Amino acid sequence: MTLDFWSMLFVFMLATFVGFQVIQNVSRLLHTPLMSLTNAISAIAVVGSILIAGEQESRVTTILGAVAVAASMTNIVSGFLLTDRMLKMFKEKERAK
Amino acid sequence: MSAHQLIELCYLAAAALFILSLRWLNHPRTARRGVIAGVAGMLAAIGGTLMAPEIISYSWITVAFVVGTIAGIPLALVPLTAVPQRTALSHAFGGLAAGLVGVAKYMMWMHQGQLTTFRTGAIALECILGFLTFTGSLMAAGKLQEIVPTRPITYRNQNLVNLLLLAIAVGAGAYLTMHPAYWQAFAVLIALSLTFGVLLIIPIGGADMPTVISLLNSYAGLSAVAMGFVLGNKLLITAGALDGSSGFILSVIMCRAMNRSFSNVLFGAFGQVQATAAAGEAKVVKSATPQDVADLLLNAERVVIIPGYGMAVAQAQHRVHELYDLLTKRGVDVKFAIHPVAGRMPGHMNVLLAEAEIPYEALAEMDDINPEMPQTDVALVVGANDVVNPAARHDKGSPIYGMPIIDADKAKTVIAIKRSMRPGFAGIENELYYADQTLMAFGDAKQVLGDVVKALASEAVGAH
Numbered sequence: 001m002t003l004d005f006w007s008m009l010f011v012f013m014l015a016t017f018v019g020f021q022v023i024q025n026v027s028r029l030l031h032t033p034l035m036s037l038t039n040a041i042s043a044i045a046v047v048g049s050i051l052i053a054g055e056q057e058s059r060v061t062t063i064l065g066a067v068a069v070a071a072s073m074t075n076i077v078s079g080f081l082l083t084d085r086m087l088k089m090f091k092e093k094e095r096a097k
Numbered sequence: 098m099s100a101h102q103l104i105e106l107c108y109l110a111a112a113a114l115f116i117l118s119l120r121w122l123n124h125p126r127t128a129r130r131g132v133i134a135g136v137a138g139m140l141a142a143i144g145g146t147l148m149a150p151e152i153i154s155y156s157w158i159t160v161a162f163v164v165g166t167i168a169g170i171p172l173a174l175v176p177l178t179a180v181p182q183r184t185a186l187s188h189a190f191g192g193l194a195a196g197l198v199g200v201a202k203y204m205m206w207m208h209q210g211q212l213t214t215f216r217t218g219a220i221a222l223e224c225i226l227g228f229l230t231f232t233g234s235l236m237a238a239g240k241l242q243e244i245v246p247t248r249p250i251t252y253r254n255q256n257l258v259n260l261l262l263l264a265i266a267v268g269a270g271a272y273l274t275m276h277p278a279y280w281q282a283f284a285v286l287i288a289l290s291l292t293f294g295v296l297l298i299i300p301i302g303g304a305d306m307p308t309v310i311s312l313l314n315s316y317a318g319l320s321a322v323a324m325g326f327v328l329g330n331k332l333l334i335t336a337g338a339l340d341g342s343s344g345f346i347l348s349v350i351m352c353r354a355m356n357r358s359f360s361n362v363l364f365g366a367f368g369q370v371q372a373t374a375a376a377g378e379a380k381v382v383k384s385a386t387p388q389d390v391a392d393l394l395l396n397a398e399r400v401v402i403i404p405g406y407g408m409a410v411a412q413a414q415h416r417v418h419e420l421y422d423l424l425t426k427r428g429v430d431v432k433f434a435i436h437p438v439a440g441r442m443p444g445h446m447n448v449l450l451a452e453a454e455i456p457y458e459a460l461a462e463m464d465d466i467n468p469e470m471p472q473t474d475v476a477l478v479v480g481a482n483d484v485v486n487p488a489a490r491h492d493k494g495s496p497i498y499g500m501p502i503i504d505a506d507k508a509k510t511v512i513a514i515k516r517s518m519r520p521g522f523a524g525i526e527n528e529l530y531y532a533d534q535t536l537m538a539f540g541d542a543k544q545v546l547g548d549v550v551k552a553l554a555s556e557a558v559g560a561h
Contacts, residue, residue: 005215008334011335012322012326015335015339016338016341018116018338019119019338019340019342020342022120022339023339023343023346023347024346025120025123026119026123027123027124027128028435029451029457029460030122030128031442032444032447032448033444034122034343034444035184035314035347035443035444036180036187037118037119037122037131038119038314038339039187039188039191039314039317040139041135041138041336041339041340042191042317042321042339042340043139043191043194044111044115044139044142044332045195045198045324045333046142046143047146047330047332047333048198048327048328048330048333049161049194049198050147050149050152050158051146051151052198052202052205053157053158053161054152054158055152055205056157057204057208058204060201060204061205062157063157064200064201065198066160066161067161067193067197068193068195068201069158069161069162069194070162070164070165070168071165071191071193072190073161073162073164073168073169074165074166074168074169074172075190075191075194076139076165077166077169077172077173078183080132080136081169081170081174082172082173082175084129085173085174086177087125087128088129089451089454090447090457091454091457092125092126092458093456093459
């Protein structure tokens with residue numbers, strides 16, 4: 001997949017605007033879960049890491065890639081689990097009793 | 098459909114799911130659906146990537162998956178008071194992953210003779226952001242966990258030294274774009290970025306952590322964007338930009354809530370200002386016993402509880418819940434006033450109170466609760482300090498002048514639970530404690546609240 005610089009910049013610009021719009025509507029109650037959820041989402045770095053660990057161009061790059069996969073995977077697993085654990089705790093009045 | 102098209106389709110779905118995931122966080126009712134969407138998006142992205150024809154062996158990937166999962170589970174189960182340091186740690190992992198991929202790509206392309214100016218520039222950016230986020234977040238996590246001294250550490254020309262380091266790192270990156278094969282410049286860039294991350298966080302004090310964590314969140318996102326530019330991957334750019342803008346918005350909210358600018362937080366070393374104010378004449382405070390507090394609360398119609406980081410430190414949130422239950426059962430209207438920077442990360446207080454099973458309708462934001470403060474009978478301050486200091490409104494000489502505060506002083510009676518008269522993080526005296534309507538309940542927040550709850554419960558029995 002090769003992309004030219006300008007289309008990447010376009011994607012970046014559009015995604016940033018979408019991000020601003022969406023995040024501004026996030027309930028202030030949920031700012032901590034928001035951060036742990038975006039943590040998990042930005043662990044999308046796993047995609048790049050998988051390719052490097054799997055390509056096995058050289059021993060060093062494979063190990064670097066594998067460490068990056070492990071670091072991203074940690075964020076994915078802990079990010080989603082923690083977010084869900086926190087969100088479960090937010091209860092409405094009737095259900096809190 | 099070719100493998101390539103299938104991968105693209107997975108990435109497209111993942112991007113859409115990530116956006117939906119964040120969208121559903123706009124209300125606690127739909128928020129858990131957001132997690133499901135996020136997980137689905139991530140599965141699509143990983144599944145798609147695993148189909149890539151470049152992958153010749155899955156052994157290392159499998160091992161890394163297992164290691165990451167094993168490491169991730171305990172990190173998801175930390176006590177909620179420790180979520181700020183967990184979050185900082187995961188920013189560090191994000192930064193590390195970006196940095197390592199940058200290094201690996203540099204080596205690969207160097208070996209294949211494919212280091213173009215654009216690629217090298219993107220790698221330089223990815224590595225600067227990734228590695229400074231890595232060490233900076235580790236430092237922040239260390240400070241939050243109190244492994245590293247939490248008080249700001251400053252030295253002469255600190256800002257000049259820091260900026261110079263960053264400038265040299267950027268300069269090395271620029272040089273590298275012109276001479277991609279000069280790997281020594283790349284090594285210098287990495288070393289300086291790692292150092293800069295540490296030095297950037299050293300002068301930051303505890304109460305600035307919400308801003309700094311948000312900022313590091315933003316950097317972690319941007320390093321994923323840079324990785325997207327390196328690899329030419331739209332999904333990485335999209336997801337990274339979502340994370341980056343989220344961190345940025347949170348930092349802006351935090352800065353506004355303290356009436357400070359980014360540069361002031363990063364370069365101001367706020368915590369070591371002013372220890373001078375303490376030298377004034379001995380002022381009188383009125384103290385109250387838990388029994389007094391219980392009586393006051395029982396005779397009130399409207400009570401506003403203002404929690405701060407002290408509540409988290411004392412683990413007092415469950416006592417707060419018992420108090421909330423007893424009072425609401427008696428028909429007292431109880432609300433919680435949450436200052437945006439209360440705690441050590443954005444939304445920290447909300448999560449702690451939610452854990453203590455306090456319904457989220459009872460949690461009010463600063464701007465919504467302030468107009469109600471004059472009609473409030475009792476404002477109960479639990480472990481908050483600077484965010485209720487009226488000096489922020491009128492004392493131009495005070496370091497917190499201009500910071501929006503919760504108007505606790507406008508309530509008819511103020512009760513502050515506090516360990517001692519020691520000033521808070523900013524080292525500023527809080528005149529609220531000396532006001533006529535203020536009573537101080539000295540002691541550990543958990544202990545004091547426990548005694549108040551006991552007094553309330555026994556009175557409830559006596560009334561029947």
